[in-house]
Amino acid sequence: xxxxxxxxxxxxxxxxxxxxxxxxxxxxxxxxxxxxxxxxxxxxxxxxxxxxxxxxxxxxxxxxxxxxxxxxxxxxxxxxxxxxxxxxxxxxxxxxxxxxxxxxxxxxxxxxxxxxxxxxxxxxxxxxxxxxxxxxxxxxxxxxxxxxxxxxxxxxxxxxxxxxxxxxxxxxxxxxxxxxxxxxxxxxxxxxxxxxxxxxxxxxxxxxxxxxxxxxxxxxxxxxxxxxxxxxxxxxxxxxxxxxxxxxxxxxxxxx
Numbered sequence: 001x002x003x004x005x006x007x008x009x010x011x012x013x014x015x016x017x018x019x020x021x022x023x024x025x026x027x028x029x030x031x032x033x034x035x036x037x038x039x040x041x042x043x044x045x046x047x048x049x050x051x052x053x054x055x056x057x058x059x060x061x062x063x064x065x066x067x068x069x070x071x072x073x074x075x076x077x078x079x080x081x082x083x084x085x086x087x088x089x090x091x092x093x094x095x096x097x098x099x100x101x102x103x104x105x106x107x108x109x110x111x112x113x114x115x116x117x118x119x120x121x122x123x124x125x126x127x128x129x130x131x132x133x134x135x136x137x138x139x140x141x142x143x144x145x146x147x148x149x150x151x152x153x154x155x156x157x158x159x160x161x162x163x164x165x166x167x168x169x170x171x172x173x174x175x176x177x178x179x180x181x182x183x184x185x186x187x188x189x190x191x192x193x194x195x196x197x198x199x200x201x202x203x204x205x206x207x208x209x210x211x212x213x214x215x216x217x218x219x220x221x222x223x224x225x226x227x228x229x230x231x232x233x234x235x236x237x238x239x240x241x242x243x244x245x246x247x248x249x250x251x252x253x254x255x256x
Contacts, residue, residue, distance in 0.1 A: 001229070001234065002198075002228060002233050002234055002235060002236065002237045003032040003033045003058060003235070003236050003237065004030060004031060004032055004033070004237050004238075004239070004251070004254060004255065005031055005032060005033035005034050005035055005057070005058075005060070005236060005237070005238045005239070006025065006028070006031060006034065006035070006238065006239045006240075006247050006251065007034070007035050007036075007037055007062070007238065007239075007240055008021055008022065008025060008034045008035070008036045008037070008054075009021070009036075009037045010036060010037065010038045010039070010040050010042070011039050011040060012040050013040055013041075013042065013043075013046055015046075015049060018050070019053070022053050022054065024244060026056075027248075028247065028248055028251055029251075030251055030254075030255040031057065031251065032057065032058060033057050033058035033059065033060060033236055033238070034054060034057045034058075034059060034060075035060045035061070035062055035197070035236070035238045035240075036050075036059060036060070036061050036062065036095065036097075037061075037062040037064075038061060038062075038063070038064060038088065038091065039064045039066060041087070042091055044094070047091065047094045047095055050095065051095060051096060058098060059095050059096055059097045059098070060097050060098050060099050060100070060101075060197060060236055060238070061088070061091075061092040061095065061097040061099070061100040061101070062100070062101045062171075063085055063088045063089075063092070063100050063101055063102050063103070064084065064085075064088055065103040065105070068080075068081040068084060068085070068103065068105055069081055069104075069105025069106060069107075070082070070085075070102075070103075070104055070105050070119065070120050070123040070124065071104055071105050071106070071107040071111070071115075071116040071119045071120050071123075071152060072105060072107075072108070073107070073108040073110065073111060078119065078123060081105065081123075082123055082126060082127065085102060085127055086127065086130050088100070089127065089130060089131050089135065089137075092135055093131075093134050093135050097135060098135070098136065098236075099135060099136035099137070099138055099169075099171075099196050099197060099236075100135055100136075100137060100138070101138050101139065101140055101171040101197065102124065102127060102137055102138070102139050103139070103140060103142075104116070104120045104124075104139060104142070104152050104153060105152075106149035106150055106151055106152060107119075107149065107150055107152050108148065108149055108150075109146075109147070109148055109149065109150060111150075113152065113153075113157055113160070114160075116150075116152050116153075116157075117153070117157065117160045117161055117164065118164075120139075120152075120153075120161065121161055121164040121165050124137070124139060124161075124165065124168075125165060128165075136169055136196055137169065138169045138170050138171040138196050138197060139153075139158075139161070139168070139169075139170065139171065140170070140171040140172070140173055140176075140199070141153060141154060141155055141158055141170070141172060141173055141176055141177065142154065142173070142176055143176045143179040143180060143209070144179070144180045154180055154182065155177065155180075155182050155184065155187050158170065158191075162191075162194070168194065169194050169195075169196045170191060170194050170195045170196065170197075171195075171196065171197040171198070171199060172184075172187075172188065172191075172195045172197070172198045172199070173198075173199040173201075173240075174198060174199065174200050174201075174219065174224065175199065175200065175201040175202065175203040175209045175210060175219070175240065176199075176203070176209070178202075178203035178204070178205060178209070178217070178218045178219055179203050179204070179205060179206065179207070179209050180205070181205045181206075185227060188227075188231070188233075189231060192231055192233065195233070195235065196235045196236065197235060197236040197237075197238060198228075198233075198235075198236065198237045198238065199238055199240040200213065200219075200221075200224070200237060200238070200239055200240065200250075200254075201213070201219075201239065201240045201241050201250075202215055202217035202218070202219045202221075202241070203217055203218060203219065204217055204218050205218055210240055210241055210242050211241055211242065211243070211246060212241050212243065212245075212246030212247075212249055212250050213239070213241070213246075213249070213250040213253045213254065214246070214249040214250060214252075214253050215246070221253055221254065222253075225254060237254075239251060239254070
């Protein structure tokens with residue numbers, strides 16, 4: 001059976017604010033892990049306090065991604081992003097995290113998918129070497145949105161990355177697949193051993209996403225959960241919805 005969890009978002013070092021979020025999380029039964037999305041530079045005391053507050057849960061980490069990009073057209077941004085990710089890899093290890101998700105970032109329209117794949121693969125491999133087997137690094141599939149900057153990667157682009165980094169691991173986001181209209185069941189079957197974490201949220205093709213599983217949308221939650229049980233998926237399943245009450249109802253739906 002997979003481990004069910006939800007997100008704990010940490011954007012600053014305010015323990016009162018973080019404590020209120022943790023207090024709410026502890027009212028929800030059936031959770032085995034928390035995925036900490038951290039954009040905050042936590043010190044040793046912060047980390048020890050968090051570990052004590054969250055001692056009843058397994059911890060995984062979603063690395064920072066606001067402003068970061070491993071596929072930027074600017075070398076300085078790519079290098080700064082690598083340096084920041086290294087700092088957060090250390091933070092995740094100190095938290096006792098089992099894994100950390102690393103976003104690729106968006107590539108500029110004057111690049112193409114092949115250039116982005118090459119740049120990401122080089123930079124991600126540097127981060128994997130830095131982690132030195134102390135924590136699992138994953139990357140995540142994204143919505144297929146284009147403009148001056150293009151989201152990356154979709155499922156077919158993940159396949160391209162895996163041909164370069166043959167041992168790559170994934171955080172698989174089913175909601176992003178729904179946004180793209182991608183057939184994700186076959187991908188999961190073919191990559192079950194690579195998928196260490198799944199983000200689950202409701203979504204609509206070419207529409208909104210990250211809302212409650214109990215609400216109307218393109219995700220058949222029961223079918224998806226049954227599918228995960230059929231293929232004996234045993235890693236992390238993290239509910240990624242934005243509204244607190246939707247989090248409560250989504251956990252109930254998955255565990256009922």
